[in-house]
Amino acid sequence: MGLDLSTLSKQIREMSQAAAGAAAATASRALALRAHYLEADGNEAHWAQAVDLSRPTAQWLLARPIEPIGTVRDLPPPPAAYALVATDGSQIDLDRHGSVSCYLLNIGQVFLRYGHQPTARLTSQPTLYYREEDLYLREGSRRVAIEGAYLSARRDVEEGVALAELADEYLTDDLPALALQDGTLIRWALAGAERFVQDFFLEPYLGYLEQLRRRSLPVASYISRPQSPEVMGMIRLMLCPDVDVAAGQGAVCAECSDIRAGREASCMVCQGLVDADILGAGLAEGQRGPIFCSMSRINLERYGPHLIHFFYLRVARELCRIEIPQWVAREPDLVNQVHTLVYDQAVRGDGYPVALARAHEQAIVRSADRRAFLRILEGSLYRAEAPASSSAKQASKQFPRS
Structure with missing residues (x-):
């Protein structure tokens, strides 16, 4: 039996009325708290x-x-020419019902240059992980599977490492430049992890930030519709x-x-309010609010000179959160560079940075790609005479009974 749409539509109307009432109450509380x-x-x-x-x-x-809490900074003048690199990633998760233990990370990579010599380079780099050391982290007798949140953390690390490599290859000192990522720079998923797990992920991640710091090349991340409190x-x-x-x-x-x-x-x-509810009302188009430092435990204990700071930026109807390392936050010129270049990218992308949109397009693994990957995988295992049987549960999904 399909959905009973008449019953469901009544519930949807009730939900809509409740949402409208909650929004009004939230706005009233936010106004008083602001x-x-x-x-x-x-x-x-x-x-x-x-x-x-x-x-x-x-x-x-x-x-x-870090700045006066009433700070409002107007949009700095954009440069006549600039360059930036951006990365984004996607994955095919480890499937314990599949034929073999493996996962795939695909990192979309983008270089854009604007001005008198505009150019673009869009690529992706897929990597298959299947070795024992790819699947598990070890310390003595301890063995931790790289899956779920830890697999996402690995993808985040690979995005950062790829970003630094792109910067080394394409960004020179003759133009204002930016290295841009999607999502947070704070590896929240590692907050409660054991020390050896944190070390495995954070050492290369902080290494990429250090690589950019040595070049004084600002790095930032863009968070759309942030829910940070x-x-x-x-x-x-x-x-x-x-x-x-x-x-x-x-x-x-x-x-x-x-x-x-x-x-x-x-x-x-x-209760239930987030930063954007308070800060959004004070920012006009292109303006940013004050810089803050995140006091999250993993940030304070592990990031050192790369301690993550953030500010909020108005882009059309959306208030976005921009995260930057401490060494960027302490340099007003670098903050201004991040401010104006991120905003320019968002305007070019109709509200979302065009470089990140292109990186996502390069990274995404679509259903057809996933099916092709699985066909190639099964065929290769068959030709190599490797064990290639999926679980009974997986087989029942692929070949349901009539």
Whole structure:
């Protein structure tokens, strides 16, 4: 039996009405909290200290202000000519029901140059991983499979390494330039991983950032429709009755004073809101907001001079998050370069950076490509007289009973 569309349409109408009501309530809360946030403009040092004090005990993510929190920067003038490189990746996951243990990463690579000698280079690089050392990480008797979040982390690392190689090959010092990635530069998936797992992924990843740092070539990442709550975390501290910077006291979430007093926690008004809800209203087209430092544990403990900072940028109706390493954030000229080049790319791409869109197109593994890959794989295993039997579950999906 198919969908009962008449029943479903009623549920959809109910959901739409609920969504409209929730949006209105969210907008009202965001407006009040934004006013509270702006009252702290000029008092960033105080709240930076509050963030430092609260980081060990706060049960939410935090951002540390680097610039005045009311900062609004207009779009810098774009250069007459510039160049950039971008990467994006996709994968065919390890299939434990398949004929052989392997996975594939495909990295889309793009070089674009604008100005009096415009040019473009679009390629992709597929790599098949099947060796024991490709499938597992080992430390002594410990063995950790590279799958799921760790496979995604490997793809992120390969994207970064490819980005640095592209920069070395194509970007010279005669033009303003940028190395651009999609998504976050913070490897959140590794936050709770064992140390040897973190080392395996982060050493080459931080190595690529260091390679770009030595060339003073700015690297940035672009996050569309961000849901980050780190600035909101700082606003929660502004509402917290336990925070007392003069006394060296941060948030004490385990024993919230409001809960002890029989009241709802003061910060509950922030529940469900994200940074964009607060910062978006203050930014006009092309403007960016203040720079913050992400206080995530893996960022603080593992990134060193590449500590990830971020700011928000208005591109049409969307507020995007731009992440940059600390060595970029500390150089106003490099920040301006990131600001204007990312915005120019987004305008050229109708709201999303054209270099990243082209890199995605090069990287994506479409259904036809996936089927062709599996046919080649099965045929090669057959000719090599290698064991090539899939699981019964897989066979039942491929050849269902009539």
